[in-house]
Amino acid sequence: MSNTFARRMGTVHRSFIREILKVTANPEIISFAGGLPNPELFPVAAMDTAAHGVFAEIGASALQYSTTEGDAGLRAIIAKRYKDVRGLDVDPDSILVTTGSQQILDLVAKVFIDRGDKIVIERPGYLGAIQAFSLFEPEFVTVSLEPDGPNLDELEAAFRDGAKCFYSVPNFQNPSGVTYSLEKRKAVAALLDKYGVLFVEDDPYGELRFMGEDLPSIYSFCKNPGILCGSFSKIAAPGFRLGWLVTGKEVYDKLVIAKQAADLHTSTVAQSIMRRYLETNDIESHVALIRERYGYQRGVMVEMIKRYFPSEVSIIEPEGGMFLWATMPEGVSSMDLFDVAIKDKVAFVPGRPFYVDGTGENTMRLNFSNSDEGRIEEGIKRLGRSIATFLK
Amino acid sequence: MSNTFARRMGTVHRSFIREILKVTANPEIISFAGGLPNPELFPVAAMDTAAHGVFAEIGASALQYSTTEGDAGLRAIIAKRYKDVRGLDVDPDSILVTTGSQQILDLVAKVFIDRGDKIVIERPGYLGAIQAFSLFEPEFVTVSLEPDGPNLDELEAAFRDGAKCFYSVPNFQNPSGVTYSLEKRKAVAALLDKYGVLFVEDDPYGELRFMGEDLPSIYSFCKNPGILCGSFSKIAAPGFRLGWLVTGKEVYDKLVIAKQAADLHTSTVAQSIMRRYLETNDIESHVALIRERYGYQRGVMVEMIKRYFPSEVSIIEPEGGMFLWATMPEGVSSMDLFDVAIKDKVAFVPGRPFYVDGTGENTMRLNFSNSDEGRIEEGIKRLGRSIATFLK
Numbered sequence: 116m117s118n119t120f121a122r123r124m125g126t127v128h129r130s131f132i133r134e135i136l137k138v139t140a141n142p143e144i145i146s147f148a149g150g151l152p153n154p155e156l157f158p159v160a161a162m163d164t165a166a167h168g169v170f171a172e173i174g175a176s177a178l179q180y181s182t183t184e185g186d187a188g189l190r191a192i193i194a195k196r197y198k199d200v201r202g203l204d205v206d207p208d209s210i211l212v213t214t215g216s217q218q219i220l221d222l223v224a225k226v227f228i229d230r231g232d233k234i235v236i237e238r239p240g241y242l243g244a245i246q247a248f249s250l251f252e253p254e255f256v257t258v259s260l261e262p263d264g265p266n267l268d269e270l271e272a273a274f275r276d277g278a279k280c281f282y283s284v285p286n287f288q289n290p291s292g293v294t295y296s297l298e299k300r301k302a303v304a305a306l307l308d309k310y311g312v313l314f315v316e317d318d319p320y321g322e323l324r325f326m327g328e329d330l331p332s333i334y335s336f337c338k339n340p341g342i343l344c345g346s347f348s349k350i351a352a353p354g355f356r357l358g359w360l361v362t363g364k365e366v367y368d369k370l371v372i373a374k375q376a377a378d379l380h381t382s383t384v385a386q387s388i389m390r391r392y393l394e395t396n397d398i399e400s401h402v403a404l405i406r407e408r409y410g411y412q413r414g415v416m417v418e419m420i421k422r423y424f425p426s427e428v429s430i431i432e433p434e435g436g437m438f439l440w441a442t443m444p445e446g447v448s449s450m451d452l453f454d455v456a457i458k459d460k461v462a463f464v465p466g467r468p469f470y471v472d473g474t475g476e477n478t479m480r481l482n483f484s485n486s487d488e489g490r491i492e493e494g495i496k497r498l499g500r501s502i503a504t505f506l507k
Numbered sequence: 508m509s510n511t512f513a514r515r516m517g518t519v520h521r522s523f524i525r526e527i528l529k530v531t532a533n534p535e536i537i538s539f540a541g542g543l544p545n546p547e548l549f550p551v552a553a554m555d556t557a558a559h560g561v562f563a564e565i566g567a568s569a570l571q572y573s574t575t576e577g578d579a580g581l582r583a584i585i586a587k588r589y590k591d592v593r594g595l596d597v598d599p600d601s602i603l604v605t606t607g608s609q610q611i612l613d614l615v616a617k618v619f620i621d622r623g624d625k626i627v628i629e630r631p632g633y634l635g636a637i638q639a640f641s642l643f644e645p646e647f648v649t650v651s652l653e654p655d656g657p658n659l660d661e662l663e664a665a666f667r668d669g670a671k672c673f674y675s676v677p678n679f680q681n682p683s684g685v686t687y688s689l690e691k692r693k694a695v696a697a698l699l700d701k702y703g704v705l706f707v708e709d710d711p712y713g714e715l716r717f718m719g720e721d722l723p724s725i726y727s728f729c730k731n732p733g734i735l736c737g738s739f740s741k742i743a744a745p746g747f748r749l750g751w752l753v754t755g756k757e758v759y760d761k762l763v764i765a766k767q768a769a770d771l772h773t774s775t776v777a778q779s780i781m782r783r784y785l786e787t788n789d790i791e792s793h794v795a796l797i798r799e800r801y802g803y804q805r806g807v808m809v810e811m812i813k814r815y816f817p818s819e820v821s822i823i824e825p826e827g828g829m830f831l832w833a834t835m836p837e838g839v840s841s842m843d844l845f846d847v848a849i850k851d852k853v854a855f856v857p858g859r860p861f862y863v864d865g866t867g868e869n870t871m872r873l874n875f876s877n878s879d880e881g882r883i884e885e886g887i888k889r890l891g892r893s894i895a896t897f898l899k
Binding site: 119120121122123127128151154155159162163171175176177178179181214215220221225226227228229232247249250251279353355356369373377379382383384385387388 | 511512513514515516519520522543544546547549551552554555558559562563566567568569570571572573606607609610612613617618619620621624635638639641642643671705740744745746747748761764765767768769770771772773774775776777779780
């Protein structure tokens with residue numbers, strides 16, 4: 116039967132990370148491998164009340180088919196928050212509600228990528244984007260991620276060479292934790308406009324800043340409308356599968372067509388509960404709580420790494436988000452280290468899957484959002500021990 | 508900017524039906540155009556209780572990321588219902604929960620369709636499938652739908668000619684209302700096995716039979732595992748966007764990869780509420796209620812058509828489902844009739860969009876699930892008047 120699969124399936128595989136998560140299901144293992152928000156912070160009681168309110172007030176409408184574009188009330192709230200929180204003017208009619216922000220990547224790939232098109236991504240890059248785009252058989256062009264954003268020479272070279280699209284996570288990137296500086300944001304926007312490259316700005320973590328100043332989106336500096344992506348997964352809860360995008364009219368219409376074909380519309384139930392939750396709760400103070408907790412955990416992890424990791428290991432200290440990136444000396448394999456570490460009951464994600472060019476062998480991603488202080492201390496101690504053994 | 512869209516976007520358009528639904532939003536218009544279940548039958552109070560139960564019992568887990576395959580408890584219930592209701596043995600591990608059954612069509616297209624592959628569909632065919640498949644640029648081959656199923660000579664000719672896949676809705680098909688006879692089911696299965704064609708059996712309406720006997724799925728007659736599709740949209744509520752597929756191991760694994768890339772997993776919230784609803788309510792008596800109501804409405808529509816439609820119009824009397832199919836004399840355009848009818852404040856779906864070959868000009872689809880007796884009588888009267896005026 117395998118000869119009947121489409122050609123595109125030859126190049127994609129199950130998410131390596133999701134496979135790792137199965138190994139780490141054992142509760143004795145301290146896992147920094149996942150990318151999960153901390154469930155202790157999910158607003159369970161408020162969602163319960165919101166759900167009851169929805170069924171009591173709008174009843175059957177919450178259970179019926181609804182528009183592909185998304186709930187009008189929810190889109191109005193998203194637009195208002197862009198204004199209030201980011202100072203960004205966004206027309207609710209330019210917002211498309213999606214089945215998680217992962218779906219945006221699938222829709223963008225469908226609407227824009229012909230086989231062989233050059234798509235620029237960061238090196239290391241977000242695995243979900245690599246997976247979604249790969250199914251449409253682009254040629255990936257990668258640009259180095261430096262501590263303040265992409266290498267601009269590489270980026271311009273890629274654009275000059277006919278890139279169609281640049282996919283970027285400018286705030287607390289997954290996996291690296293890197294945040295683009297203000298200067299690089301402006302420079303990237305100027306290059307995008309100069310070369311007419313489609314920009315996809317993915318921003319699931321932007322509101323989770325623990326230190327430093329919020330920076331404007333690159334979207335806000337661009338003359339040509341790109342696609343700005345947002346998500347409720349990190350500021351409320353991922354189990355709803357609710358994301359959204361903002362874009363210009365022409366692109367919007369094409370994405371709506373692709374979404375109709377993909378799943379008709381995003382769950383009416385999920386959208387209705389989220390809308391009511393937002394209408395009846397103070398999401399801003401909830402986000403502040405998440406920032407405080409994750410910021411604390413991030414601080415513990417950085418401190419413990421300095422205490423327990425061999426000095427040959429360098430890290431990028433993130434200003435927000437959920438991930439910390441570590442680099443071991445050249446020639447050291449984090450894939451091999453993983454096998455050693457798992458015996459000491461600690462897990463992380465080896466960096467190589469984030470590099471489409473097969474490099475990144477000596478890197479790793481550590482998640483700090485989903486472990487408390489005690490587990491972070493113990494886990495980093497174990498991992499430091501594994502690395503030290505391994506380096507010998 | 509339009510020159511940057513992918514080639515595949517040139518062949519697809521917004522759903523004509525969804526555009527019609529905007530015209531019919533006016534409550535003065537009696538609309539037989541939609542494909543909506545009757546919201547009066549949605550189990551609102553039971554879903555409210557189920558949602559509260561979920562938040563009280565599993566709390567944060569219902570809001571977290573979850574597996575791509577879907578909730579294990581929900582899959583067990585789906586498998587049990589296949590056994591209890593259909594007498595079909597289905598392994599829960601062969602079930603993939605999807606974001607509505609529309610998503611299955613997108614995933615199947617991704618996993619199987621290379622540009623130019625021959626995909627066999629019914630004529631008329633389900634619009635959602637035509638849309639989802641079109642994005643992957645197949646060559647559609649259509650087979651005539653007769654009152655007892657597809658024309659077998661045409662089907663064999665298409666299979667012999669190298670068809671890769673046959674997509675079919677054997678129970679109360681959308682749009683035609685046609686149900687395959689037992690003989691044709693067996694014959695189709697034999698042809699599928701003989702030619703090694705992938706079978707996608709879409710069955711959203713199978714449980715909504717008002718008269719006659721339930722017939723086994725074609726899937727149950729096939730030696731090679733195809734893909735059997737199901738949905739909660741018509742037996743519970745569509746607003747959850749919950750569907751599922753059943754298939755063999757090799758195909759399953761590929762579909763899981765495609766689903767990971769599409770939206771990671773189906774909404775945990777939606778799956779948890781549906782599971783609890785099914786665990787704590789008698790879905791079988793709920794489905795019996797839907798069958799009774801729709802069956803009554805279908806009877807009224809058939810009777811009123813016989814009373815008010817000109818005799819030149821022929822119909823297929825469906826044994827279940829949500830749709831009734833009418834054919835006017837050759838040369839009469841239901842697109843033109845639509846403009847006349849809408850002035851008399853009654854709407855339907857012209858049949859042409861269901862024909863990829865551009866025929867079907869003289870056909871129309873009428874929905875009976877979402878109008879009560881009074882509106883069906885008045886609407887069919889108006890439509891009969893419009894047709895009579897038009898035929899003159």
